[in-house]
Amino acid sequence: MSGKPAVESSVLCLGRTYCDLIFTGLEGLPALGRELFATNLTVVPGGGAFITATHLASLGRCVQLVTRVGTDPVSVALEEALDSSGIGLEFVERASDAGPQMTVAIALEGDRAFLSHRAGHGRPASLPEALMAPGVRHVHVAEYATLLENPGIIQQAKERGLTVSLDPSWDETLIYGSDFLQKCHGVDVFLPNLEEGRALARSENLETILSYLSGHFPLIVLKIGAEGGVLARGGDRISLAAPRVPVVDTTGAGDAFNAGFLHCWLEGRDDQSSLVAAIEVGSLSVQYAGGAARPRDALQSVDYSVF
Numbered sequence: 686m687s688g689k690p691a692v693e694s695s696v697l698c699l700g701r702t703y704c705d706l707i708f709t710g711l712e713g714l715p716a717l718g719r720e721l722f723a724t725n726l727t728v729v730p731g732g733g734a735f736i737t738a739t740h741l742a743s744l745g746r747c748v749q750l751v752t753r754v755g756t757d758p759v760s761v762a763l764e765e766a767l768d769s770s771g772i773g774l775e776f777v778e779r780a781s782d783a784g785p786q787m788t789v790a791i792a793l794e795g796d797r798a799f800l801s802h803r804a805g806h807g808r809p810a811s812l813p814e815a816l817m818a819p820g821v822r823h824v825h826v827a828e829y830a831t832l833l834e835n836p837g838i839i840q841q842a843k844e845r846g847l848t849v850s851l852d853p854s855w856d857e858t859l860i861y862g863s864d865f866l867q868k869c870h871g872v873d874v875f876l877p878n879l880e881e882g883r884a885l886a887r888s889e890n891l892e893t894i895l896s897y898l899s900g901h902f903p904l905i906v907l908k909i910g911a912e913g914g915v916l917a918r919g920g921d922r923i924s925l926a927a928p929r930v931p932v933v934d935t936t937g938a939g940d941a942f943n944a945g946f947l948h949c950w951l952e953g954r955d956d957q958s959s960l961v962a963a964i965e966v967g968s969l970s971v972q973y974a975g976g977a978a979r980p981r982d983a984l985q986s987v988d989y990s991v992f
Contacts (some may be wrong), residue, residue, distance in 0.1 A: 850873060879908065899920070927967070
C-alpha cells in the first residue's frame with residue numbers, strides 16, 4: 686500500500702454493535718425438538734459498523750466507530766476486542782439500555798443464517814460531536830434501520846460537506862417499505878447485496894435491479910456473494926468475478942467488501958480499482974470465522990498501488 690491516508694480522509698462508521706456468536710462446522714440447521722453440536726464457536730464483536738470500521742483501520746484508514754455499547758457483562762466482555770481493533774472509540778457511548786445485543790450466526794455450505802436481538806435505541810448521543818470532528822470526510826451508515834433511528838443524518842452530513850454511504854442490511858420488516866428509497870435520498874454510495882436489490886426493485890433480473898436503483902443513487906455497488914460484484918454508475922456497468930477461496934464463514938463479508946471499496950473510492954481510485962479492492966477484501970474475510978476476526982497482516986498485504 687502507499688501508506689496510511691491522512692486524517693483528512695477519516696471515516697465515521699455509524700450503527701449498532703453486537704456480540705456475535707458464530708457457529709461453524711455444522712452439517713445442517715437445527716430442527717425444533719432436536720439438538721445439533723457445532724465443531725467450532727467464535728465469540729466476537731459484530732455489526733456492520735464495527736466490522737467495516739475494523740477493516741478500514743486494517744487498511745490504514747483513520748476511522749471512528751459511532752455506536753452505543755451496553756454496560757452488562759456480555760457487552761463489557763467485548764471491550765478488550767474493541768480496544769485492540771485499531772479503530773477510534775472516542776464516539777462510543779456506553780449506556781445500560783444498549784445491551785446485551787446479540788447475534789447468533791450459523792455458517793453452513795458457504796452461506797449463513799442470523800438470529801439477532803436489538804437492545805435499546807440506536808441514536809448515539811455522541812453523533813453530533815462526531816460529525817463536527819476535524820478531519821472527518823465520510824459517514825458510512827451500516828444499516829437502513831440505523832438511518833431511520835437517526836433522522837436527518839444524511840442532511841447533517843451533507844451540510845458538513847461529507848459524503849455518505851449506506852449498506853441497507855437485510856431487515857424483513859423494513860426492506861419492503863414504500864418509502865425506503867425516499868428515506869435514502871442523498872446517499873452517495875449504495876451498497877446492497879443481491880437479495881436486497883431484488884427486494885427493492887421487485888425483480889429477479891440483474892439489469893432491472895441496477896437500472897431501478899440507478900434512478901435513486903449516483904453509485905451502486907451490488908454484492909453477489911461468491912460471484913463477485915457489479916458496479917453501476919448511471920448507464921455504465923462494471924462486473925467482476927470473485928476468486929475461488931476456501932470458505933469458513935461468510936459473516937461480515939459484505940461489510941468487509943464495503944471497507945475495501947470505500948477505502949479506494951475515498952482515495953480517488955477509479956471504479957474498477959475500487960471494485961477489485963472490495964472483492965479482494967471480501968474474499969479474505971470469508972476465510973476466517975467472524976466478520977472482523979482475521980489476521981491484520983492479511984489485509985495489510987493487499988497492495989492497492991498496483992490498480
